Amino acid sequence: MAEWKIVVKDRYPAYLDWERYERIQIMLSDNHAEYKRNQTRGAPRDGAAVLQGIVWCGRCGHKMGVEYKNGNRYVCNFLARSQGGALCQHLPADPIDACVVEAFFAAVNPAELAELMLAKDARQQADEAFDRAEEQQIKRLRYQALLAERQYDRVDPDNRLIAAELERRWEGALRELRQAEDAFERRRAMQNQSDDLTPAEQNDFIAAGSQLPEFWQRSDIEWGRKKTLLRSLIDKVILQRVVRDRITIRIVWRGGDVTEREVEPRVHALSALSRGAEMEVRLLELAHQGLDDTAIAATLTEEGFRSPRRSYVPVRTVQVVRQRHRVLRQSTPTRSHHLPGWLTVSELAAVADVSRSWIRHRIRNGVISIHQNALHKRVLFPDAAATIAAIQELKSGVRQHLDFTQSATE
Numbered sequence: 001m002a003e004w005k006i007v008v009k010d011r012y013p014a015y016l017d018w019e020r021y022e023r024i025q026i027m028l029s030d031n032h033a034e035y036k037r038n039q040t041r042g043a044p045r046d047g048a049a050v051l052q053g054i055v056w057c058g059r060c061g062h063k064m065g066v067e068y069k070n071g072n073r074y075v076c077n078f079l080a081r082s083q084g085g086a087l088c089q090h091l092p093a094d095p096i097d098a099c100v101v102e103a104f105f106a107a108v109n110p111a112e113l114a115e116l117m118l119a120k121d122a123r124q125q126a127d128e129a130f131d132r133a134e135e136q137q138i139k140r141l142r143y144q145a146l147l148a149e150r151q152y153d154r155v156d157p158d159n160r161l162i163a164a165e166l167e168r169r170w171e172g173a174l175r176e177l178r179q180a181e182d183a184f185e186r187r188r189a190m191q192n193q194s195d196d197l198t199p200a201e202q203n204d205f206i207a208a209g210s211q212l213p214e215f216w217q218r219s220d221i222e223w224g225r226k227k228t229l230l231r232s233l234i235d236k237v238i239l240q241r242v243v244r245d246r247i248t249i250r251i252v253w254r255g256g257d258v259t260e261r262e263v264e265p266r267v268h269a270l271s272a273l274s275r276g277a278e279m280e281v282r283l284l285e286l287a288h289q290g291l292d293d294t295a296i297a298a299t300l301t302e303e304g305f306r307s308p309r310r311s312y313v314p315v316r317t318v319q320v321v322r323q324r325h326r327v328l329r330q331s332t333p334t335r336s337h338h339l340p341g342w343l344t345v346s347e348l349a350a351v352a353d354v355s356r357s358w359i360r361h362r363i364r365n366g367v368i369s370i371h372q373n374a375l376h377k378r379v380l381f382p383d384a385a386a387t388i389a390a391i392q393e394l395k396s397g398v399r400q401h402l403d404f405t406q407s408a409t410e
Contacts, residue, residue, distance in 0.1 A: 026189060046223050048072050049093045050230060051100060051237050058240025058248065060088050072097075074239060091239055091247060095263045100237055103251055103259055104230055105212055123256040134184050141180050145173040244272045266309045270321070279305040279313070280321055287327045293318045342373070342380040343387065352391040359391075367394070370404040 009018050016024070045052060049066045057064050057076035067073045072093035079085040148170040155163045216226060238250040245267050251259040270276040279300060286296045293315045300313040307317045349356045362368045363379070373380045381387050381404060393399040 045227075048097075048223060049074065050097045050223065050227050051093070052227065054231060054234060054236045056236055056238045057089055058238045058250070062088075064089070064239065066093070089239065089241055091241060092265045095265050096237075096239065096247065096249060099249055099261050099263045100230070100234070100251060101216065103261060104233060105216075107233060107253070107259075108212055131184075131188070134180070134187075138177070138180050138184060141173065141177040145170070145177050148173045243274045245274055264306065264311070268308065270308055270317075273306070273308060275305060276308075283318060283321050284325055284327060287318075287322050293322070339380065341383050343383045344381075345379055348381050348387070348391065352388050352395075354391065354395060358395075362394070367400070368402045368404065 014021075047066060047068060049068070049072045051074065052066050055064045055074050056062070057078070060076065060079055062076060062078040064074045064076045067075050074089070074091045074093050074096065076088035076090075078088065080087050148166065152163070152166040152170050155166050157163060212229075215221065233254055235252045235254050238252070239247060241247050245264055247263050247265060249261040249263065251261070253259065267273060270280065273279070282303070282305070283296060283300060286299060291299070296318045297313045297315045300318075305313050307313050310317075343351070345356050345359050349359055359368065363370060370379055370381070372378060387404075390399065390402050394402055
């Protein structure tokens with residue numbers, strides 16, 4: 001169609017009207033996988049990376065590909081393939097997808113959708129003004145080409161020098177006209193591509209906005225359909241890793257509006273965090289103040305710190321850092337060794353002049369029958385003279401068995 005010289009519309013009855021035909025052509029062009037320049041989005045395909053085909057590199061400006069090996073990832077290797085350079089970007093897809101999907105759900109509510117449509121209308125007005133200026137420029141170039149053609153037709157063929165110069169001017173005028181027309185058609189195609197959201201579709205989005213999160217989680221919905229749903233509002237997504245633990249996301253919506261977000265992906269170590277050294281110093285400071293690991297983890301999380309693989313600071317991270325620096329945990333107050341009315345094994349051994357192992361050995365072989373105290377979860381003997389006398393008699397062989405089971409449960 002770009003090479004047609006003459007188009008007469010509505011001359012014969014057609015199966016499709018001209019507007020619908022143009023929209024189908026734009027859709028086919030958009031779905032075309034352009035392997036050389038990668039300027040089209042390509043058709044939505046199966047796969048869990050929902051930004052496939054619409055994600056671009058924020059460093060070099062080229063389209064990013066998708067890798068599903070060892071986790072979903074967005075990869076830009078254009079410079080590596082074309083110039084033998086290093087890999088441009090290699091980003092985890094899951095946190096990026098979650099952020100973009102969340103922004104999509106937020107944009108579908110009526111208030112945000114109305115703002116999006118206002119921005120789209122403003123962009124359309126600016127495009128129309130630019131179209132008028134370009135049309136005037138094309139008319140001027142067309143007149144110059146026609147004038148150059150007339151001058152060439154009027155020249156004397158025998159005057160070859162002048163004829164060659166006029167022919168060169170004519171060809172130059174035609175070249176400028178063709179370039180201006182091609183640029184105008186390309187820009188118009190991009191404008192038409194951004195006008196997919198019809199008023200009926202807007203109403204459908206408003207009606208279904210509250211149900212979209214539930215729809216998205218359904219396992220019977222194919223990934224291709226989910227990607228098509230995202231593309232109805234999102235034109236493209238631009239990614240750039242600012243530092244090792246932070247990625248900026250620029251979402252370009254249909255109509256030209258832009259939303260910027262940030263995600264913090266997982267990293268391999270505490271040293272890879274931009275605030276890792278600061279967190280380590282703060283952690284040791286809290287440990288020296290006597291806080292336990294749980295309190296330290298909660299304090300660091302409240303102060304905005306995170307671990308390499310979590311959005312918060314777990315207790316295990318505190319333990320690893322503290323032990324690496326040989327900072328011992330503050331000892332907690334121990335339970336009282338003496339309970340009024342009771343004797344522990346150690347206390348009984350001291351007052352009865354026997355060893356603790358002697359008492360424990362006879363408890364294990366059943367010579368002394370006793371149970372753990374139900375309240376204190378310990379072996380306790382009654383603090384009475386009769387208890388000490390019984391132990392002495394057992395030691396001297398006067399008695400062969402002692403039974404404290406009744407007193408231990410009291």
